[in-house]
Amino acid sequence: MGYDILINGSINGAFYALLALGFCLMFGVARLVNLYHGSYYMLAAYFTYLFAVLLRWPLLLAVAASLSGVVAVAILVDRVCVNRVRQSSIAVMICTLGLAYFTQYLVRILFGPRYLSIPAFVSGNAGILGVVIPSTRLLAFGVGIGLILALWAFIGKTRAGRSIMAVAQDPEAATYMGINTAAAFTMATGISAFLAGVAGTVVAPFLSVDPGMWLLPLIKAFAIVILGGLGSLWGSVLAAFLLGYLETGVSLLLSTNVREIVFLAVVLLVLIIKPSGLLGKSLTA
Amino acid sequence: MVKLFKPLNVVVVLLVLLLAMPLLTKNSYLLGVLILANIYAVYAAGWDLLSGYTGRENFGYALFIGAGAYAVGFISKVFPVQAWLSLPVGGLTAAAFGLLIGIPCLRLKGPYLALATLAAAAIAERVVMIFSGVTGGEEGMIGIAPLSFEPLNSYYYSVIFMAVSIGILYLIGHLPEGLLLKSIKQDETAAEAAGINTTFHKVLAFVVSAFFGGAAGAFNAHYMGYVGPDAVLNSTISLTVIIMAVVGGTGSILGAAGGAYLLTLLGEFLKRFGDFHLLFYTALLVLVVLFMPKGMINSLALKLPGPGSEPVSRPVSGPGGHSGQVGPGRAGGRQ
Numbered sequence: 095m096g097y098d099i100l101i102n103g104s105i106n107g108a109f110y111a112l113l114a115l116g117f118c119l120m121f122g123v124a125r126l127v128n129l130y131h132g133s134y135y136m137l138a139a140y141f142t143y144l145f146a147v148l149l150r151w152p153l154l155l156a157v158a159a160s161l162s163g164v165v166a167v168a169i170l171v172d173r174v175c176v177n178r179v180r181q182s183s184i185a186v187m188i189c190t191l192g193l194a195y196f197t198q199y200l201v202r203i204l205f206g207p208r209y210l211s212i213p214a215f216v217s218g219n220a221g222i223l224g225v226v227i228p229s230t231r232l233l234a235f236g237v238g239i240g241l242i243l244a245l246w247a248f249i250g251k252t253r254a255g256r257s258i259m260a261v262a263q264d265p266e267a268a269t270y271m272g273i274n275t276a277a278a279f280t281m282a283t284g285i286s287a288f289l290a291g292v293a294g295t296v297v298a299p300f301l302s303v304d305p306g307m308w309l310l311p312l313i314k315a316f317a318i319v320i321l322g323g324l325g326s327l328w329g330s331v332l333a334a335f336l337l338g339y340l341e342t343g344v345s346l347l348l349s350t351n352v353r354e355i356v357f358l359a360v361v362l363l364v365l366i367i368k369p370s371g372l373l374g375k376s377l378t379a
Numbered sequence: 380m381v382k383l384f385k386p387l388n389v390v391v392v393l394l395v396l397l398l399a400m401p402l403l404t405k406n407s408y409l410l411g412v413l414i415l416a417n418i419y420a421v422y423a424a425g426w427d428l429l430s431g432y433t434g435r436e437n438f439g440y441a442l443f444i445g446a447g448a449y450a451v452g453f454i455s456k457v458f459p460v461q462a463w464l465s466l467p468v469g470g471l472t473a474a475a476f477g478l479l480i481g482i483p484c485l486r487l488k489g490p491y492l493a494l495a496t497l498a499a500a501a502i503a504e505r506v507v508m509i510f511s512g513v514t515g516g517e518e519g520m521i522g523i524a525p526l527s528f529e530p531l532n533s534y535y536y537s538v539i540f541m542a543v544s545i546g547i548l549y550l551i552g553h554l555p556e557g558l559l560l561k562s563i564k565q566d567e568t569a570a571e572a573a574g575i576n577t578t579f580h581k582v583l584a585f586v587v588s589a590f591f592g593g594a595a596g597a598f599n600a601h602y603m604g605y606v607g608p609d610a611v612l613n614s615t616i617s618l619t620v621i622i623m624a625v626v627g628g629t630g631s632i633l634g635a636a637g638g639a640y641l642l643t644l645l646g647e648f649l650k651r652f653g654d655f656h657l658l659f660y661t662a663l664l665v666l667v668v669l670f671m672p673k674g675m676i677n678s679l680a681l682k683l684p685g686p687g688s689e690p691v692s693r694p695v696s697g698p699g700g701h702s703g704q705v706g707p708g709r710a711g712g713r714q
Binding site: 178185189316 | 501
């Protein structure tokens, strides 16, 4: 039982971290609450379906094309829509939410409302510490951890990554230091969409693919990011894993019915007691 | 001549038109749509009093609507309560929830409050699902006394309910209380420094906003004869209310209510496009947010010329005026 919670919780945690990191990055760098974030996750799954199933491309190529497509959509949304209303946080939230619904209805018209399945890279099961888990889930975990480490290295070690963090800390000062803030914004947007897109392609094979699949991950990512402290990347990772263990633990020990309620209650409680989140510094809304 | 277009005159004309509608058409479907529009107008106006005035966007307004409606559902299990009693009861139940949510969330705004209210409403929805023995779960509860057995009376009741509710909300919004609430949105610290008890006024706005949501939810329960998550508690309802208020324009009560009519009627009109109607609907929402940041009703009202309207310098701070403003996230600018 303990190992069950540890292993399945870690897998869910890595998935949640993938979703939440991009959301967190956008808030940290651009102070944007981008409610279109869940749609990247959905679009990646549908693009993969389009390329791999309908067009019968090789899976690796299909996934690469999907991720490029998602990043392109993200930059387009940022240029055409978000950029215009950046000043008002509520306008950004409503605009991106409207676009998310628009995308959902568009996808429903193009692909139909039914559940689809997309192919996975691996099949079969693997056993770890006596717990049997499907290989697809193990792959999702590996990819998730790999990308978290890659992001950590990118942010900490490369010039481009550090420029993003500099803009997050103080855009004006970053400009004075010769950092191109516009490029940093675009890069953060791309990375954010890429991470959510990867979550879509590695997780969609064992979850459902349908036009409404964006909403729940979006709410969870939102909650994780606030739980971890808006703008704190490592707070988000911490919160994602906590949520992963909590959900797995509750659904194994109690029932899947109460799983979401426990999670939501924790979020509400943290908001009321410590609105700045676990690792957040101060309340700047 | 031009004075005819003053907002209040327009409102009076529209109200008379609403009351005269049954004389103009015998189409009971259209009247049904208008009843729903009246209910949604109260939702949007009630949402606006908290969110548009104090700048605290409530993403879980359905919690208050649901509280009012479910209160009616529970009472109806015991005895067939009539609307005149259940509207205040539903409103007060929701107001209690407003107090319950409002006080702990006082410090929160922006995305924090959005998530807190979203979570609170989602918890309420799950609780209803888990205790399905009492609440009927997804099926909901039926057997609530209808407003009237005469459809035409139901229609008139809805117009009266809407007019009274929005009248009260409009008065609150245009009395000094409305200005106090707006001062909290502008600059809370400055408002406190000016001796305003912001805590009291924020809680008051929460409670009044919740009251009207609950009363309208109770009205909805009587009109549909049914209470269920899809009718009064779903997150889609919260989002619809926000969309209506924002499309109409926030911070003026009438703008938000107007948005409810616009979108309800537009939604009906677009239904002829089948699958595409939701696509058009959401596209319009995005366009309005992008090009009319003050909302459709507010933007159009400002553009009406006339001696009684705003001075010429108005457009500077109007819809296009924010372009010169540098927001916190934009400092440094994008080249």
